[in-house]
Amino acid sequence: MAQRIDVKDLNIYYGDFKAVADVGMAIEPRSVTAFIGPSGCGKSTFLRTLNRMHEVIPGAHVEGTVAVDGVDLYGADVDPVAVRRQVGMVFQRPNPFPTMSIEENVLAGVRLNNKRISKSDAADLVEVSLRSANLWTEVKDRLNRPGSGLSGGQQQRLCIARAIAVKPQVLLMDEPCSALDPISTLAIEDLISELKSAYTIVIVTHNMQQAARVSDRTAFFNLAGVGQPGRLVEIDDTGTIFSSPREQATEDYISGRFG
Amino acid sequence: MTTADLSSTSSEFRALITQVDKRRHRKDRTMRVLIWGAFVLAMIPLVSVSLTVVVHGMQKLDLDFLTHSMRGVFGGADAGGIYHAIVGTLLITLFATLISVPIGLLTAIYLVEYGRGSLARAVTFFVDVMTGIPSIVAGLFAYALFAVFFGPAVRMGVVGSVALSVLMIPVVVRSSEEMLRLVPNELREAALALGVPKWLVVIKVVLRTAVAGIGTGVTIAVARVMGETAPLLIAVGTIDSINTNLFSGRMMTLPVFIYQQYQQGLVPCTPGQQNCIPTINYDRAWAAALTLIILVMLLNLIGRLITRFFAPKNLG
Ligand SMILES: Nc1ncnc2c1ncn2[C@@H]1O[C@H](COP(=O)(O)OP(=O)(O)OP(=O)(O)O)[C@@H](O)[C@H]1O
Numbered sequence: 120m121a122q123r124i125d126v127k128d129l130n131i132y133y134g135d136f137k138a139v140a141d142v143g144m145a146i147e148p149r150s151v152t153a154f155i156g157p158s159g160c161g162k163s164t165f166l167r168t169l170n171r172m173h174e175v176i177p178g179a180h181v182e183g184t185v186a187v188d189g190v191d192l193y194g195a196d197v198d199p200v201a202v203r204r205q206v207g208m209v210f211q212r213p214n215p216f217p218t219m220s221i222e223e224n225v226l227a228g229v230r231l232n233n234k235r236i237s238k239s240d241a242a243d244l245v246e247v248s249l250r251s252a253n254l255w256t257e258v259k260d261r262l263n264r265p266g267s268g269l270s271g272g273q274q275q276r277l278c279i280a281r282a283i284a285v286k287p288q289v290l291l292m293d294e295p296c297s298a299l300d301p302i303s304t305l306a307i308e309d310l311i312s313e314l315k316s317a318y319t320i321v322i323v324t325h326n327m328q329q330a331a332r333v334s335d336r337t338a339f340f341n342l343a344g345v346g347q348p349g350r351l352v353e354i355d356d357t358g359t360i361f362s363s364p365r366e367q368a369t370e371d372y373i374s375g376r377f378g
Numbered sequence: 379m380t381t382a383d384l385s386s387t388s389s390e391f392r393a394l395i396t397q398v399d400k401r402r403h404r405k406d407r408t409m410r411v412l413i414w415g416a417f418v419l420a421m422i423p424l425v426s427v428s429l430t431v432v433v434h435g436m437q438k439l440d441l442d443f444l445t446h447s448m449r450g451v452f453g454g455a456d457a458g459g460i461y462h463a464i465v466g467t468l469l470i471t472l473f474a475t476l477i478s479v480p481i482g483l484l485t486a487i488y489l490v491e492y493g494r495g496s497l498a499r500a501v502t503f504f505v506d507v508m509t510g511i512p513s514i515v516a517g518l519f520a521y522a523l524f525a526v527f528f529g530p531a532v533r534m535g536v537v538g539s540v541a542l543s544v545l546m547i548p549v550v551v552r553s554s555e556e557m558l559r560l561v562p563n564e565l566r567e568a569a570l571a572l573g574v575p576k577w578l579v580v581i582k583v584v585l586r587t588a589v590a591g592i593g594t595g596v597t598i599a600v601a602r603v604m605g606e607t608a609p610l611l612i613a614v615g616t617i618d619s620i621n622t623n624l625f626s627g628r629m630m631t632l633p634v635f636i637y638q639q640y641q642q643g644l645v646p647c648t649p650g651q652q653n654c655i656p657t658i659n660y661d662r663a664w665a666a667a668l669t670l671i672i673l674v675m676l677l678n679l680i681g682r683l684i685t686r687f688f689a690p691k692n693l694g
């Protein structure tokens with residue numbers, strides 16, 4: 120099910136501004152890959168190119184290839200909408216749809232696409248998705264209440280359930296815990312560890328401990344200076360990155376000497 | 379630290395936090411008086427207009443007046459009503475709304491969701507220009523447009539609807555545009571990331587989230603054109619009897635009726651004449667004015683109910 124991602128010579132632009140340059144990396148299937156690096160180095164930007172959300176911003180475009188199981192996502196015959204169904208995304212700030220109930224939020228990927236689904240199938244999908252997001256027991260008695268009435272941590276897990284309900288193969292998470300308290304953060308980290316048996320997961324985080332805790336591999340991004348494009352410094356097994364990185368910059372960043 | 383020390387520092391601290399800033403207080407009071415004064419000043423004309431219309435309008439406003447037209451009514455006879463004008467106003471504004479809302483809403487969607495570069499700038503510019511069109515010019519425009527096809531004697535309800543929609547469209551565009559821009563970009567991205575095509579995101583997320591505000595904007599636009607007189611006088615004309623066909627012949631509308639009655643002025647009754655009220659035309663004008671205000675208020679009420687029904691429910 121889960122897929123391998125190969126990125127080659129990727130340059131990412133906002134209009135004329137080159138935000139990220141020359142990224143090449145391989146992301147293993149059924150594993151968690153963490154992106155770390157100082158603010159503005161292009162982690163979010165790069166992450167969004169993995170499901171073609173980058174081009175939603177006017178003027179934004181990329182050069183290079185992102186291949187999922189050997190198929191280039193930027194190939195001429197690829198439909199970005201279909202890509203996004205295979206590569207789901209969870210955002211930094213929880214963003215449930217305010218006009219929808221908890222249940223409708225989970226079903227959003229189905230309902231918004233005008234797909235028909237039987238009542239019992241819908242109920243099953245809601246339960247399975249909420250269970251895999253560790254939210255079921257907390258909300259099973261109020262599925263018809265507005266999703267925005269939940270706490271921040273619950274909302275974020277609701278967003279994860281919503282992303283899972285589309286049955287993607289890859290899950291991208293951009294600082295999913297940055298707006299959450301330590302307990303919700305732990306809940307989501309546990310969730311990530313469970314989900315990696317079925318999904319390929321990529322997570323951006325500013326929290327070194329979190330990267331060390333949840334990820335199998337870690338990629339460190341850096342930027343040479345303001346106005347310069349961000350670059351991938353190195354990617355390796357998380358243990359190696361945190362104990363004996365190859366690059367001095369990585370060690371400096373991890374040990375808190377800058378960033 | 380001894381107790382004496384403690385009490386002395388605490389009294390110093392008390393002095394610090396209880397000090398009254400006299401200047402700030404004075405400023406605060408002055409501003410408060412000014413703001414209240416402005417509020418009262420703004421209320422005076424509103425209250426005065428409403429009172430006058432209610433006091434004058436109540437004299438003639440009754441069921442008979444609301445359910446009869448002016449057909450065959452002449453002189454100072456205490457008869458006739460505004461049924462034909464109510465029907466005309468409702469039909470013409472309804473049709474104007476049916477024209478303006480799709481055009482205005484689609485334009486707003488284009489500007490917010492799709493429009494980039496010079497075309498979007500041009501559209502915005504023309505909407506601005508349209509906002510400034512005097513209503514009588516809108517009437518002349520609609521008349522001229524239809525005169526091309528139906529000859530110079532054309533007078534139809536639909537011509538009035540077109541004239542009103544020229545006035546309505548920019549208001550609908552502007553208010554809808556604002557409401558659409560208020561929809562957080564995060565919601566669009568959330569839906570796009572679920573693999574929903576853009577047009578469905580626009581319809582099912584953006585419009586759905588903004589629908590309450592858009593409804594309010596449309597209500598305000600309708601209320602604004604409901605009282606338009608000049609364009610209807612040109613495009614629709616006047617008539618004494620009921621006409622429910624927008625596509626044939628003149629129609630009466632409330633604002634035009636008010637103007638017509640006012641213009642006829644006092645009736646020269648001969649002394650001792652039976653069934654002749656000198657001020658009957660003025661009475662009818664006031665009663666029609668009251669009806670128009672009530673109609674607009676009803677419309678606002680409906681708009682509010684719609685808004686409440688569709689508004690995002692945040693509190694669980
Ligand atoms: N919508 C945008 N338009 C133009 N430039 C952008 C846009 N979003 C980001 N950038 C630029 O791209 C560069 C990378 O930004 P990005 O958001 O990817 O950084 P990041 O690594 O995610 O930072 P953070 O850790 O603070 O989230 C920055 O220089 C930023 O200014």
Ligand SMILES: [Mg+2]
Nearest residue numbers: 162163164293
């Ligand atoms: Mg970021």
